[in-house]
Amino acid sequence: MLRYLLSRLISSAALLLGVLFLVFMLLHLTGDPVSLMVSRYASPEDIEALREELGFNRPLLVQFGDFLSGAFQGDFGSSFRYRQPAMDLVLQRIPATIELASVALLMAILMGVTIGILGGSNPNTILDSIARGIGLLGQTIPTFWLGLILIIIFSLRLGWFPSFGRETFTFLGLTLPDQSIVLPAFALSLFTTGQLARFTRSAVMEVMNEDYVTTARSKGLKKKRIYFKYILKNSAIPLISIIGVQFSYLLSGSIYIETIFSWPGLGSLLAEAVGTRDFFLVQATAFFTSLVVIGLHLLTDLVYVLVDPRIRYR
Template structure:
């Protein structure tokens, strides 16, 4: 098991260094951020002075080395627009993104797994058709289009939910979400829910035909115990990897949803920083998001190896 974990850890570190390289040099090709920060009537001397102050006139290898050196210790410099440390801005917006991602994941789990279990247990039934249709819609409908439809129906016409912003309740020092998270979380959860329905259904259909399940039925074991002790337990093994990967997607892939709902999270901050060519902030958010995804994938691989001994061998 130690060798399995070590190999995954080495792979994760290599991926993170590759992310640093790609993020840095791709941003360098987007243009000169000084042109957005200084007046268009500024003299060439003033432009060069600002480049000297921000360090953009140094050779790219030197800038890249300083970027990597700072990234290792969590220092990505100051935002060019906000004039604050980039990591402080990320940590300030992180709770809102975590709230949105966790709520979306819970919606996906609560709806997706039961639908997949019912569908796989009753192939060809009405519930099977409904579940397969839900899975198909979840993986084909663009979440930004769904977000606009939800705003039109539930915010504009019915007035049940707010259409933008984030409201919270504070009870005994704990910050709790309110109705404002429902629409963006549901929009974000639809794709993950569709995947969970499909994979759960496929896993249940496959496991139902295994010899140990038929043996359990032949012994007269009740259906509920067979599903809980054999089918659901074994179906959960492939679902571990899906949930881990999709939670990373929910954390890092919510830029459109957060922008549409004006949700004050990392996705909204990333959209603003890209428009402003805020190099330090874009680099920090891109690396932080990649780090979260890689860390979740690493934990998923470890959990998968613990759940299924065949994987680690």
């Protein structure tokens, strides 16, 4: 187990390095940022001087090495725009994204798994068709369009929820979002809901045909017990990896949703940083996002050991 963990950590670090390299190179393919930072009337000499000052005239690999050694010490450079350390900006945005991702995931699990179970345990019925329909819709409705529609209906028409921003209140010393999170979280969750509904449905259908379910019935067990101990417990196993992957996707922040709802999270920060070609800020965001994704994937694999006794890592 320890050896497995160690090798996974090493490969994760290599993966992270690769992602950072890719992000760095792609950013620099778009040209250097200095031309955007100076006024239109700056002379070529001024631009060159600024380039010299910020180090953008050095070979790319040297710049990448510089960035890495900084990153190792927690220094990801400063945002050009905010004139603040890039990582500080990222860290400020994290709570909002975690809130949004967690609420969205919770909604998706509640809706998706329930719909999937209902459909999967009543195959080829109206209930099943509805479940399949929702699964398909969830995965095909464009989130930005859905976000706009939700705003029109629930904020503008009905006035139930605010159309943008994040409001919080304090409860037992915790800062929690108020109803302002409902619309963005719902819009964000729908894709995951669809995916979970589809996977849960097929997992349940598959498990219901397993021989051990027949055994359970041949033992004369109560329906409830067969359902929970045999069907659902076994169906849950393949869902873990999907939930893990989906959570990492939600946590990396949704650019569309956060932008539409002006939710001050990582997604809107990234959108802004890319728009203003704020190189260091993009890199810091990318670093954090990849860290979360890679970390959650590792965690997902470890959770399997707890749920499925057949899986042991060596």
